[in-house]
Amino acid sequence: MDNREEVREFLTSRRAKISPEQAGLPAGSRRRVPGLRRSEVAALADVSVEYYAKLERGNLAGASPAVLEAVARALKLDDAERAHLLNLAQAADGSDALTRPRRRTSRSWTPHRSLQWTLDAITAGPAFVRNGRMDVLAANPLFEAFYSDLYANGGNQRNLARFTFLDPAARRFYPDWDVFADITVAIVRTEAGRNPHDKDLHDLVGELSTRSDEFRTRWGAHNVRLHSTGTKHFHHHTIGDLTLAFEGLDMTAEPGLTLTIYTAEPGSASEGGLRLLASWAATPQTHTAHPGE
Numbered sequence: 001m002d003n004r005e006e007v008r009e010f011l012t013s014r015r016a017k018i019s020p021e022q023a024g025l026p027a028g029s030r031r032r033v034p035g036l037r038r039s040e041v042a043a044l045a046d047v048s049v050e051y052y053a054k055l056e057r058g059n060l061a062g063a064s065p066a067v068l069e070a071v072a073r074a075l076k077l078d079d080a081e082r083a084h085l086l087n088l089a090q091a092a093d094g095s096d097a098l099t100r101p102r103r104r105t106s107r108s109w110t111p112h113r114s115l116q117w118t119l120d121a122i123t124a125g126p127a128f129v130r131n132g133r134m135d136v137l138a139a140n141p142l143f144e145a146f147y148s149d150l151y152a153n154g155g156n157q158r159n160l161a162r163f164t165f166l167d168p169a170a171r172r173f174y175p176d177w178d179v180f181a182d183i184t185v186a187i188v189r190t191e192a193g194r195n196p197h198d199k200d201l202h203d204l205v206g207e208l209s210t211r212s213d214e215f216r217t218r219w220g221a222h223n224v225r226l227h228s229t230g231t232k233h234f235h236h237h238t239i240g241d242l243t244l245a246f247e248g249l250d251m252t253a254e255p256g257l258t259l260t261i262y263t264a265e266p267g268s269a270s271e272g273g274l275r276l277l278a279s280w281a282a283t284p285q286t287h288t289a290h291p292g293e
Helices: 004-017 038-045 049-056 065-074 079-093 113-121 141-146 148-152 160-166 169-173 177-194 199-211 213-219 269-289
Strands: 127-130 136-139 229-236 240-250 258-263
Touching: 004 049, 004 079, 038 049, 038 065, 049 065, 065 079, 079 177, 113 127, 113 136, 127 141, 136 141, 141 148, 141 269, 148 160, 148 169, 160 169, 160 177, 160 199, 160 213, 169 177, 169 229, 177 199, 177 213, 199 213, 240 269
Parallel strands: none
Antiparallel strands: 127 136, 127 258, 229 240, 240 258
C-alpha cells in the first residue's frame, strides 16, 4: 500500500508546528507559511535540501535510521511521533511486511477463557481489552456497567471511536469531550501508521470522516500519541461524576491488543461510586446464577 500521501502530510504538519525560534534560528521576515522552511529542516538534519524535499514528497523508502533520527530531532518529534515516523518508513520500503506482528480483528478473535477469568477477577475497577481500532474485544462486568451507553446503542458496534464521535451519549459521559476526541483520533492515527494494511481500519476512518466533521478535522491534524497512563473524568448516568486513573498494558501474547484498567484513588468519592456501580453490576449476575431466587 502506497503511503506517500500519509508521509507527506505528516512531515509537512510537523514542520509547520516548529517555529524558527524553537529551532534556534532567526525568525526573519517574508515567511509565507508557518513553521520552518524545507531548507531549514534540511540544514538542521544535515541532509541536502533535495534529499529532504524527496522525503517530504512522501518517499521514505530506503531512508536510513540515522537520517530518520536526524529528521526527528530537527522537527523536535516526541516519542510517539518518532515511532510513527519509523512505522511510516517501514511501510514505505515494505520491511513491515516481515517485521510487523499479526494484529487481531474483532471478527476473528475471541478471548481465551483464562483472559476472561482474569478480567472477571478485577472487581475494583473497569477493565477491558481493545485493539488499535478502538474495538472493545473483552471486558469485565464493571466495565460493561460503566460503559453501559456504549453497549446500549448497537450502532456503536462496541467501538469507542464510533461511540465518541457518533453517539450523543458520549458528550454527557465525557465531560471533557474534546480531550477524549483528541485522544481517540491520535490512537487511531497511531494504529494507521503501525498497521497501514488493515482494511477494517481504513473503513472505520472513512465512515467517521464522512459522518463527523469533528473527526475529519482532527484526522487531518496528523497527531499521534502513546496512551498508557493518566487520569480521566467521567459522568455516569447513575453514579455521577468520577475521576479515574488508568493504566494501559500491551499484551505480549496478543500483539496489537491493549489491556486497560481504571482505578479510583483510595478513600475518594470516585472509589465509593465504583463500589456502588460494582454492586449494581453484580446484581444481574446473582439472579442469573440463581434463577430460582
